Amino acid sequence: MDKKKSTATAKAEKQEPATEMTGAEMVIRALKDQGVKHIFGYPGGAVLPIYDSLFQDNELVHVLVRHEQGAVHAAEGYARSTGKPGVVLVTSGPGATNAVTGLTDALMDSVPLVVITGQVATHLIGNDAFQECDTVGITRPCTKHNWLVRDVKDLPRVMHEAFHIATTGRPGPVVVDIPKDVQFKKGVYNGSSAIRHRTYAPRLDPDPEAIRAAVRMMAAAKRPVFYSGGGIINSGPEASRLLRELVRMTGFPITSTLMGLGAFPASDKQWLGPIGMHGTYEANLCANRCDLLIALGSRFDDRVTGRVDAFSPGSKKIHLDIDPSQINKNIRVDLPIIGDAARALRAMIDAWREEKLVADPGIASWWVQIAQWRSKNSLSFKNSTTVIKPQYAIDRLYEATKGKKTFVTTEVGQHQMWAMQRFKFEEPNHWMTSGGLGTMGYGLPAAVGVQMAHPDALVIDIAGEASVQMTMQEMSTAVQYDLPIKIFILNNEYMGMVRQWQELLHGGRYSHSYSEALPDFVKLAEAYGAVGIRATKPDELDAKIAEMIAVKRPVLFDCRVDQKENCYPMIPSGAAHDQMILADSEDEPEVSEEGKMMV
Amino acid sequence: MQKDPRIETHTIVVAVDNEPGVLARVIGLFAGRGYNIESLTVAETDRAAHTSRITVVTSGTPAVIEQIKAQLGRLVPVHRVVDITTEKPGIEREMALVKVAGTGEKRVEAMRVSQVFRAKALDTSHTSFVFEITGVPAKIDAFIELMRPLGLVEVSRTGIAAISRGPEPM
Ligand SMILES: Cc1ncc(C[n+]2csc(CCOP(=O)(O)OP(=O)(O)O)c2C)c(N)n1
Ligand SMILES: [Mg+2]
Numbered sequence: 001m002d003k004k005k006s007t008a009t010a011k012a013e014k015q016e017p018a019t020e021m022t023g024a025e026m027v028i029r030a031l032k033d034q035g036v037k038h039i040f041g042y043p044g045g046a047v048l049p050i051y052d053s054l055f056q057d058n059e060l061v062h063v064l065v066r067h068e069q070g071a072v073h074a075a076e077g078y079a080r081s082t083g084k085p086g087v088v089l090v091t092s093g094p095g096a097t098n099a100v101t102g103l104t105d106a107l108m109d110s111v112p113l114v115v116i117t118g119q120v121a122t123h124l125i126g127n128d129a130f131q132e133c134d135t136v137g138i139t140r141p142c143t144k145h146n147w148l149v150r151d152v153k154d155l156p157r158v159m160h161e162a163f164h165i166a167t168t169g170r171p172g173p174v175v176v177d178i179p180k181d182v183q184f185k186k187g188v189y190n191g192s193s194a195i196r197h198r199t200y201a202p203r204l205d206p207d208p209e210a211i212r213a214a215v216r217m218m219a220a221a222k223r224p225v226f227y228s229g230g231g232i233i234n235s236g237p238e239a240s241r242l243l244r245e246l247v248r249m250t251g252f253p254i255t256s257t258l259m260g261l262g263a264f265p266a267s268d269k270q271w272l273g274p275i276g277m278h279g280t281y282e283a284n285l286c287a288n289r290c291d292l293l294i295a296l297g298s299r300f301d302d303r304v305t306g307r308v309d310a311f312s313p314g315s316k317k318i319h320l321d322i323d324p325s326q327i328n329k330n331i332r333v334d335l336p337i338i339g340d341a342a343r344a345l346r347a348m349i350d351a352w353r354e355e356k357l358v359a360d361p362g363i364a365s366w367w368v369q370i371a372q373w374r375s376k377n378s379l380s381f382k383n384s385t386t387v388i389k390p391q392y393a394i395d396r397l398y399e400a401t402k403g404k405k406t407f408v409t410t411e412v413g414q415h416q417m418w419a420m421q422r423f424k425f426e427e428p429n430h431w432m433t434s435g436g437l438g439t440m441g442y443g444l445p446a447a448v449g450v451q452m453a454h455p456d457a458l459v460i461d462i463a464g465e466a467s468v469q470m471t472m473q474e475m476s477t478a479v480q481y482d483l484p485i486k487i488f489i490l491n492n493e494y495m496g497m498v499r500q501w502q503e504l505l506h507g508g509r510y511s512h513s514y515s516e517a518l519p520d521f522v523k524l525a526e527a528y529g530a531v532g533i534r535a536t537k538p539d540e541l542d543a544k545i546a547e548m549i550a551v552k553r554p555v556l557f558d559c560r561v562d563q564k565e566n567c568y569p570m571i572p573s574g575a576a577h578d579q580m581i582l583a584d585s586e587d588e589p590e591v592s593e594e595g596k597m598m599v
Numbered sequence: 600m601q602k603d604p605r606i607e608t609h610t611i612v613v614a615v616d617n618e619p620g621v622l623a624r625v626i627g628l629f630a631g632r633g634y635n636i637e638s639l640t641v642a643e644t645d646r647a648a649h650t651s652r653i654t655v656v657t658s659g660t661p662a663v664i665e666q667i668k669a670q671l672g673r674l675v676p677v678h679r680v681v682d683i684t685t686e687k688p689g690i691e692r693e694m695a696l697v698k699v700a701g702t703g704e705k706r707v708e709a710m711r712v713s714q715v716f717r718a719k720a721l722d723t724s725h726t727s728f729v730f731e732i733t734g735v736p737a738k739i740d741a742f743i744e745l746m747r748p749l750g751l752v753e754v755s756r757t758g759i760a761a762i763s764r765g766p767e768p769m
Contacts, residue, residue: 136620141631145675148619165675199616200675325669328662 018190023152024049024183027116028057030159033191036087037061038078038452040071044091046118046131049183051089063452063481066473068095070445072102072173073471076111077449080432081407083236085112085166086449092118093131096177097138101439103173104142108436109259110234112171114162115143121181122150135177144172150179152187160192169202170323171234202322206339211347213335214294214318215357218348221292221316222362223369224252227275227304230259230435231297231321233428235341239263240428242345243296249352251359253370255283257298259435262425272370273379276304277571278417281378281580282370284569287312288577289369295319297341300330301436302598310576320344378569378582379421388538390415390490390561394422394462397488400545405457406430409446411467412438414496414567419462441470444487448474451483458486458549465491465558466515475528478554486548488557489521492565500566505591525556534558573598607684608637608658610691610761612769613671614678617643617651621676625653628674634659634667638693638736640758650678654761679769687763694757695739700727701750709749716742727752 021029027050031039040063043051054062065071068090075086090099096117106113120129136148145165147158158176166174218224226247232239240263247254247270254264255275264271273280275287287293293315298304300319305311308330317333319326320341327336337344381391394415408423409432410416416433425431432450434442443461451459461468468489478485498513522532531553535544541559548555568583574595615621622641629636638656643649657667664682671680683689697718699709702725713720713730716738722729727750732742736759743754763769 137623140620140624140627197675199678323673325666325673327669329666329669332662 018188020186021189022049022053022183023155023178023185023187024053026152026155026187026189027159027178027183028053028060029189030156030192031087032059034160034163035084038063039087039089040065040074040078040449041089042068042071042091042095044095044118044131046092046120046180047089047095047116047183049180050116050118050178061452062089063448063477065445065448065477067471068098069101069441070448070471070474070477072099072106072113072115073439073442073445074449074452074474074477075113075115076102076106076109076442077409077432077446078453079111079113079449080233080446081429081450082453083429085114085163088113088115090115090117091131092120092135093133096133096135100138100142101437103139103175105434105437105439105442106173107142107144109434110171110230111173112166113173114166115173115175117175117177118183119148119177119179122179123181125179135175139175142173143175144170146175146177148177148179149182152182152185155182155187156190161197163192164197165200169200170231203324203338204322204340204343206320206337206344206347208347210335210337211344211351212355214337215348215351215355217292217316217318217335218250218252218294218352218359219355219357220360221252222360223290223366224250224292224294224363225272225286225290226252226254226294226296227256227287227298228254228260228263228296229257229298231299232260232263232341233297235297235322237428239297239342239345242342242349246345246349246352249349251363252294253286253367255279255286257301257304257435258420258433260298261420261431262428265426266424267426274420276301277306277573278421278567278569280421281376281569281582282373284571284577284580285373286370290315293317295321295333296345297321299326302330305330306571307574307576312577376582378580381565381583383538384562385538388535388541388559388561390418390492390565391422392538393488393490393541393559393561394418396541397460397462397545398423400542400549401458401460404549405454407432407447407450407454407457407459409433409443409450409459409461411443411461411463412440412497413464413467414492414500414565415462415464415490417497417567418490423462440464440467444468444471444485445474445477447485447487448477448481448483451478451485452481459484460486460488463487463489464496465489465493465518465521466495469519472524475525475530475554475556479529482553484552484554486555486557488548489559490561491518491521491558492561492563493518494563496565497567503566504572505596521556521558525554528554530554530556532556532558534560536560603660605660606658607661607664608656609664609682609684610654610656610689610759611668611671612681612683612761613653613655614769615651615653615674616676616678617649618676621651622653624674624676625655625671628670629655629657629667632666632670634663638758640760654759656759681763681769683761683763687769689761689763691735691759691761692733693736693739693759694731694733695743696721696755697730697732697743697746698727698752698754699730699746699750700752702726705749709746712742712745712749718742
């Protein structure tokens with residue numbers, strides 16, 4: 001992050017003498033000075049001056065989406081697969097309100113985005129003008145920060161500040177709302193060299209005392225476990241590298257959240273699989289029985305903890321986070337460490353070495369215990385020769401993509417959880433999913449964004465037939481820009497995750513969870529000018545997947561899977577980690593009245 | 600529902616950049632996350648530096664109070680967050696304007712009570728007073744209660760302003 005800032009500064013110094021330009025030109029200029037290459041957008045009356053400047057520029061690549069929600073998710077996919085901020089340009093009123101779901105998604109999952117919205121002219125603000133809405137008011141709770149720029153003099157500063165705030169500290173989305181008259185007005189453009197924010201200064205360097213205390217606690221632990229999260233990935237590739245070093249150095253087991261997959265390689269012996277509601281038996285039991293839980297860039301989300309008063313009851317807890325408000329929010333911890341993940345991990349590794357620490361020999365019996373839990377094989381399933389099991393489909397997909405440069409996005413539902421459990425990620429930034437908000441319709445546009453950033457990679461959206469219809473229109477974007485994204489639909493003809501909960505909690509009354517009147521996805525693909533492929537039998541799956549990968553065009557893959565399969569293991573809401581339901585358990589899951597209240 | 604016995608009341612001072620929407624951010628945070636606001640005062644305190652000071656009285660369990668402070672600290676235009684109740688022993692004052700109407704014995708009694716409380720009569724007519732009273736909220740509450748039977752018409756209160764004791768700034 002510091003590096004990016006210094007290159008921006010260098011560019012800014014070159015651009016003397018100060019030049020006069022319109023607000024619209026300043027926007028384009030600032031984007032380029034920030035190193036932006038791609039923007040995702042949709043035009044309209046209140047951003048026409050910016051679109052005009054874009055027309056006259058021949059460096060920035062603009063991707064025209066089909067719905068503003070698609071633009072924001074595409075920018076998220078772009079950001080999460082590159083580590084660079086995603087940029088969005090939309091018009092006022094409906095353009096801005098359509099962006100709100102994506103903004104909330106990015107806020108929950110800490111994705112750096114700069115979203116530029118047009119606004120009606122300043123003299124019309126407050127008059128219920130055509131396509132006016134209170135964009136900064138509406139987006140205040142779903143952005144890290146936002147600005148309404150009423151004076152062109154402020155525009156260059158705000159643009160650069162926007163990038164600074166979106167990308168530093170805990171990353172997040174920001175909105176810059178620019179009235180149309182400000183886009184036309186002329187002013188003097190300044191570069192980004194002067195960003196030193198008066199109030200905003202996230203703490204990056206951890207307290208050395210806390211680091212020393214942490215490594216001592218680690219060396220004393222007999223049943224330790226690392227629990228890492230999206231913060232490691234957001235910190236950058238160096239944090240993932242250091243995480244690996246620390247985990248191997250200590251010999252401790254490691255689990256991660258949905259958002260943190262890939263920071264530690266899934267093929268490693270020390271990897272337990274993901275934690276949480278649909279995590280593995282061994283990961284959740286480790287969290288439940290450990291004597292030291294080391295949370296690194298994870299935030300004790302309710303999907304991870306289950307019942308909070310029964311979460312990891314016998315452990316001391318260390319919590320590293322860049323955002324102080326995460327400390328003690330859901331779970332009280334014994335040792336907080338505030339700072340950037342890479343810096344803190346570096347410091348922990350150094351302190352462990354300096355103090356010549358070694359792990360307690362007691363962890364050998366901890367590993368014996370873990371081996372026992374692993375032998376439950378909690379991700380196993382009963383395969384079939386007649387119907388494609390969704391788990392089998394993901395396994396085959398994974399096998400077919402191994403060794404290729406593969407990025408996976410998902411929609412939301414059972415397919416997402418199966419993808420999390422079964423697709424093995426070895427590197428960070430290769431897994432894009434909507435975790436905090438759980439936004440159906442995220443995966444397809446996110447795949448568009450990922451493919452834009454990585455034209456040669458294999459980009460797959462593991463989808464559900466219900467979710468994918470929420471942003472299906474972006475197939476048209478994929479066709480327009482020759483983006484060979486693969487939409488792999490696990491079509492169970494149900495909102496499977498809803499059906500599973502209705503089975504569990506509502507007596508099997510499947511209220512409105514059947515995917516009625518589905519389109520023919522093969523014909524739909526063809527209508528878009530893409531490729532449609534259908535698989536209905538297990539024995540044809542491999543050949544069809546190979547066909548999907550071979551074709552260098554966008555594909556809708558209609559994979560017809562078992563309609564009634566449930567996703568296990570599962571910790572029912574309101575239950576503790578050691579009350580997990582496994583695929584083969586005989587007993588009906590018990591859900592408390594309190595549990596039913598939880599989502 | 601019974602009141603949680605761990606609930607505490609805290610006075611929190613927030614120094615902010617005086618930019619448009621900053622108060623909406625603070626209030627929106629309290630509303631959005633379900634925190635209480637018992638009193639809120641805001642005004643620009645340094646015109647040259649363009650900074651304002653927000654004093655908010657809130658209540659919650661110690662864990663909630665800790666979250667409120669952390670969440671406030673996360674807002675981009677916030678300079679500092681200080682808990683006057685725990686971190687820095689402070690002084691708190693509130694001002695109220697109190698209108699009382701009445702004649703005869705009640706009017707005389709209202710005047711007498713105002714003198715005991717060191718309230719100032721800012722406006723006087725043959726049948727009414729407007730008093731200005733400053734003090735801790737409990738003192739103002741007591742004054743209002745005494746005025747009620749004497750012809751209390753209406754009350755306007757400022758909310759609490761707070762500052763730490765001693766020579767140091769907060
Ligand atoms: C925008 C949105 N609306 C509703 C939901 C609630 N929801 C969660 S999963 C799900 C069903 C998803 O069905 P599908 O995409 O077919 O996936 P499956 O569970 O069948 O794999 C629903 C409706 C949501 N997560 N997002
Ligand atoms: Mg489905």
